[in-house]
Amino acid sequence: MNDKNIPMVYNRKYSLPIIYGDTPSFLGVDLVDLSLPVKRYDVIFCGVPWEGSVTWGSYSGCELAPRSIRHASARYGGFLPEYGIDIFDYLKLGDMGDMSVDPNSAKKTMHNVYEVADRIYQSGSVPFMFGGDHSYSPEVIRALGHNVKGNIGVIHFDAHFDNSRYYGEDEYPRCGPIHRIAGIESVRSNNIVHIGIRGPRNSKAQFEYAKEMGATIFDIGHIRKQGIQNIIQQSIEIARKGTEHIYVTICSDCIDYAYNLGGPIDFDGLYPHELFYSLNTICQSGISGLDFVEIYPTVDPRSSSSHLAVWAMIHALTGMAMKRAQEGTNGPIL
Numbered sequence: 405m406n407d408k409n410i411p412m413v414y415n416r417k418y419s420l421p422i423i424y425g426d427t428p429s430f431l432g433v434d435l436v437d438l439s440l441p442v443k444r445y446d447v448i449f450c451g452v453p454w455e456g457s458v459t460w461g462s463y464s465g466c467e468l469a470p471r472s473i474r475h476a477s478a479r480y481g482g483f484l485p486e487y488g489i490d491i492f493d494y495l496k497l498g499d500m501g502d503m504s505v506d507p508n509s510a511k512k513t514m515h516n517v518y519e520v521a522d523r524i525y526q527s528g529s530v531p532f533m534f535g536g537d538h539s540y541s542p543e544v545i546r547a548l549g550h551n552v553k554g555n556i557g558v559i560h561f562d563a564h565f566d567n568s569r570y571y572g573e574d575e576y577p578r579c580g581p582i583h584r585i586a587g588i589e590s591v592r593s594n595n596i597v598h599i600g601i602r603g604p605r606n607s608k609a610q611f612e613y614a615k616e617m618g619a620t621i622f623d624i625g626h627i628r629k630q631g632i633q634n635i636i637q638q639s640i641e642i643a644r645k646g647t648e649h650i651y652v653t654i655c656s657d658c659i660d661y662a663y664n665l666g667g668p669i670d671f672d673g674l675y676p677h678e679l680f681y682s683l684n685t686i687c688q689s690g691i692s693g694l695d696f697v698e699i700y701p702t703v704d705p706r707s708s709s710s711h712l713a714v715w716a717m718i719h720a721l722t723g724m725a726m727k728r729a730q731e732g733t734n735g736p737i738l
Contacts, residue, residue: 557644654694656696
């Protein structure tokens with residue numbers, strides 16, 4: 405075993421591949437240049453340093469999350485004793501760094517997200533996107549639909565419906581990705597599942613729109629009454645019915661604010677272990693993409709939410725590795 409495989413080694417992050425400045429690659433994985441022919445990775449990480457319209461006063465800064473998440477990841481390896489498996493024994497992982505954004509144009513930025521996700525899918529890899537606000541998720545799903553056959557189910561972890569049509573004049577608001585996702589040809593609205601919805605930052609109109617489009621809603625009351633295991637099994641069945649692919653999108657505020665100090669102030673949410681279990685279980689069933697959004701490093705001096713995001717992605721990757729181990733194959737993830 406070399407030092408890179410031991411997470412607690414002193415100053416480990418300084419021996420890892422560098423994306424920019426002093427920022428290491430996620431978990432110290434290989435650097436990937438998508439402008440060159442790419443040998444197939446199972447998963448390619450991509451940072452999205454984007455923030456569009458701010459929906460609540462001066463609560464902003466999520467464009468800084470890719471750097472914070474990568475720095476947090478330097479503390480960790482790929483082995484989880486609770487599962488007895490190391491992700492690096494089964495998955496080939498790469499990090500392409502951050503995609504380009506245009507601070508003056510949401511439209512151009514969304515086009516860039518699509519182009520980057522499209523290149524990742526063309527390489528035969530699954531994208532894990534992190535950072536930024538929630539507005540970019542539809543472009544990743546659109547790229548998935550361009551590269552695969554069959555319909556796509558979507559599992560959405562969030563405190564909020566995020567199905568607003570506009571926010572002022574912004575056509576790409578962070579509070580509206582599900583509305584745009586529902587309009588993608590390969591997405592069937594009745595295969596969209598909301599998990600963790602709760603609280604007074606939702607409107608009745610959003611609730612009614614979710615039901616009108618045929619989405620399934622598992623609010624926090626359902627989770628507390630039925631248990632997360634039952635909810636996740638139902639969610640997988642709903643998202644998979646008549647589809648070939650599942651995409652997972654995670655807003656940090658699905659987690660209770662007590663455990664998510666760098667996220668929006670929303671109480672009565674999921675516990676971390678509920679999200680970790682959920683992602684591991686969903687990924688064991690097979691996924692074709694994942695994003696983790698809405699972390700605000702400027703209000704989180706100890707980067708607790710960035711560490712939470714890393715843990716969540718490691719649990720998801722472990723689910724993918726467990727699927728690979730159970731199948732006894734090294735075939736494509738997609």
